[in-house]
Amino acid sequence: MLDIKNIYKNFGDLKVLKGVSTHVEKGEVISLIGVSGSGKSTLLRCMNLLETPTFGEVWMEGKLLTPVDPYLHFDVIRASKTYARLTAEGLTDEEAIEKIKKNDLLHEKHGAEGKEYVRLMKQIYAENHLDANLARQKMGMVFQQFNLFNNKTVLGNITLAPVKIGIARMKAAKRAGKPVTETKESIQAAAEKKAMELLKRIGLEDKAGSYPSSLSGGQKQRIAIIRALAMDPDVMLFDEPTSALDPEMVGEVLDLIKELAKSGMTMVVVTHEMGFAREVSDRVLFVDEGYIKEEGSPEEIFKNPKDAHLKDFLSKVL
Amino acid sequence: MGSTFFSNIIKLISRYGHVFLLEGVVYTLLLSLIAVAGGSVLGSLFALAKRSKFIPLRAVVSAIVEIVRGTPMLLQLYAGVFIFPQIVPALKELPDIVSVIIVLIINSGAYVSEVIRSGIQAVDIGQTEAARSLGLSARTTMMSVVLPQAVKNILPALGNEFITVIKETSLASTFYVGELMTSYLKVKGNTFLTLETLTIVGVLYFVLTFTLSKLLQAAERKMKHA
Ligand SMILES: Nc1ncnc2c1ncn2[C@@H]1O[C@H](COP(=O)(O)OP(=O)(O)OP(=O)(O)O)[C@@H](O)[C@H]1O
Ligand SMILES: [Mg+2]
Numbered sequence: 001m002l003d004i005k006n007i008y009k010n011f012g013d014l015k016v017l018k019g020v021s022t023h024v025e026k027g028e029v030i031s032l033i034g035v036s037g038s039g040k041s042t043l044l045r046c047m048n049l050l051e052t053p054t055f056g057e058v059w060m061e062g063k064l065l066t067p068v069d070p071y072l073h074f075d076v077i078r079a080s081k082t083y084a085r086l087t088a089e090g091l092t093d094e095e096a097i098e099k100i101k102k103n104d105l106l107h108e109k110h111g112a113e114g115k116e117y118v119r120l121m122k123q124i125y126a127e128n129h130l131d132a133n134l135a136r137q138k139m140g141m142v143f144q145q146f147n148l149f150n151n152k153t154v155l156g157n158i159t160l161a162p163v164k165i166g167i168a169r170m171k172a173a174k175r176a177g178k179p180v181t182e183t184k185e186s187i188q189a190a191a192e193k194k195a196m197e198l199l200k201r202i203g204l205e206d207k208a209g210s211y212p213s214s215l216s217g218g219q220k221q222r223i224a225i226i227r228a229l230a231m232d233p234d235v236m237l238f239d240e241p242t243s244a245l246d247p248e249m250v251g252e253v254l255d256l257i258k259e260l261a262k263s264g265m266t267m268v269v270v271t272h273e274m275g276f277a278r279e280v281s282d283r284v285l286f287v288d289e290g291y292i293k294e295e296g297s298p299e300e301i302f303k304n305p306k307d308a309h310l311k312d313f314l315s316k317v318l
Numbered sequence: 319m320g321s322t323f324f325s326n327i328i329k330l331i332s333r334y335g336h337v338f339l340l341e342g343v344v345y346t347l348l349l350s351l352i353a354v355a356g357g358s359v360l361g362s363l364f365a366l367a368k369r370s371k372f373i374p375l376r377a378v379v380s381a382i383v384e385i386v387r388g389t390p391m392l393l394q395l396y397a398g399v400f401i402f403p404q405i406v407p408a409l410k411e412l413p414d415i416v417s418v419i420i421v422l423i424i425n426s427g428a429y430v431s432e433v434i435r436s437g438i439q440a441v442d443i444g445q446t447e448a449a450r451s452l453g454l455s456a457r458t459t460m461m462s463v464v465l466p467q468a469v470k471n472i473l474p475a476l477g478n479e480f481i482t483v484i485k486e487t488s489l490a491s492t493f494y495v496g497e498l499m500t501s502y503l504k505v506k507g508n509t510f511l512t513l514e515t516l517t518i519v520g521v522l523y524f525v526l527t528f529t530l531s532k533l534l535q536a537a538e539r540k541m542k543h544a
Pocket of ligand 2: 040041042239240270
């Protein structure tokens with residue numbers, strides 16, 4: 001589902017992620033744990049490109065979300081004249097690629113070869129790249145601070161993205177000359193129907209017309225969750241969804257997330273709730289000093305931690 | 319002096335009332351309205367340009383805004399009416415009032431662009447991130463989520479800008495363009511009653527700005543509840 005390859009993220013001089021790789025399987029529930037400031041949120045936000053990684057790749061179902069880099073595609077390198085020249089000089093495939101990478105020999109300024117490079121890059125781009133906006137439609141995200149739209153009612157919050165994106169898709173289909181049966185009104189009606197079903201599922205259908213300012217934290221967060229679900233995401237990303245809640249409201253939000261996990265939703269959850277991580281996760285990742293220092297089943301991580309920092313961390317939070 | 323002062327004022331009002339009200343107040347309001355309306359359009363364009371990915375455009379617009387905000391209005395009027403026509407001869411054809419209006423619009427545009435920028439910045443970034451995380455484009459996010467909320471911050475500030483401009487248009491009297499301060503110059507020139515004329519003009523300015531700021535407060539209260 002999601003493939004994170006060698007992600008680096010710097011904020012100015014601050015190196016937050018220093019080469020993180022992991023894979024998220026369909027239906028898997030992954031928890032990210034670690035001390036404050038270790039880069040859990042940054043890693044999560046790199047997954048849906050809210051932060052652009054400084055280096056590395058994010059793949060979603062075979063499509064590249066991060067910018068295309070020619071040096072990551074051996075086919076491009078092999079197609080260049082420099083490669084032909086170097087191999088003719090007796091270098092092996094591996095040595096030639098290594099030398100081209102090291103000396104930045106693939107570049108637009110290299111005449112005819114540059115043109116070839118541009119053509120190949122375009123091709124790779126067309127075949128492999130997925131626009132971040134499109135990718136995000138399939139990746140829901142839930143934030144610590146809920147981030148409901150204050151100028152919209154609960155119903156408006158939930159239907160905004162499905163309606164806007166539905167209409168954009170309809171227009172694109174029309175432009176492409178495809179037969180279109182939907183109208184703006186039918187898209188709106190379908191989005192509202194679905195929103196009401198989702199609201200019913202969390203027992204808040206009577207809040208459809210309310211504004212966020214009149215809701216409790218727990219209600220806001222549950223609505224933020226179904227707002228993301230309204231886009232039918234393939235994966236849900238949670239960034240400490242219960243950290244800003246009063247203690248008595250943590251339960252209702254965790255219950256909804258657990259229910260989602262049980263229904264087979266693929267999820268990545270940054271959390272400080274160790275009990276929750278233990279209960280719902282298939283895999284727990286311990287983020288520390290810019291790396292995934294240790295990963296494993298909840299059993300392994302909580303019962304038998306190996307990394308010294310993880311042991312220390314667990315002794316403080318458990 | 320007391321009784322002559324008041325009787326002079328009454329005399330001035332009955333004789334020159336139309337100069338103060340029909341010319342002075344109307345022109346002042348008109349100039350201010352044109353300046354703020356034009357300034358709002360220009361300011362929106364400035365604000366857009368400042369968010370552009372094209373760095374030279376951003377730099378030029380930022381420079382204009384900073385220069386306008388960092389120099390006195392009177393100096394800008396001098397530049398518009400006297401200095402630029404020396405450099406660009408075509409501008410000599412423009413009547414002074416047009417040059418004054420252009421300067422007022424650019425000046426107002428610079429301030430309005432800052433009003434818009436800070437109005438947008440005041441909308442919590444989390445909502446933008448939430449909209450983007452749902453797959454909405456930057457443009458849709460701006461139009462559907464950020465701007466509707468920013469407008470609530472921007473409109474009151476625009477009202478204040480209008481009030482400021484009403485006072486600043488008095489500087490245009492340097493070029494005798496017919497607004498309220500010009501009517502002071504005219505009437506004083508005819509009657510030599512400086513103190514009385516100034517009092518009338520002062521009261522009119524105050525009534526204008528005071529009424530507007532009260533109206534603005536009422537509108538703001540209403541908007542908070544909406
Ligand atoms: N936009 C940013 N600009 C500069 N520095 C940032 C930015 N975002 C995060 N950082 C820094 O990167 C580091 C990692 O931040 P991050 O939010 O990923 O940590 P975290 O593990 O989620 O912490 P917490 O548990 O407190 O949420 C911190 O030192 C933080 O100050
Ligand atoms: Mg965090």
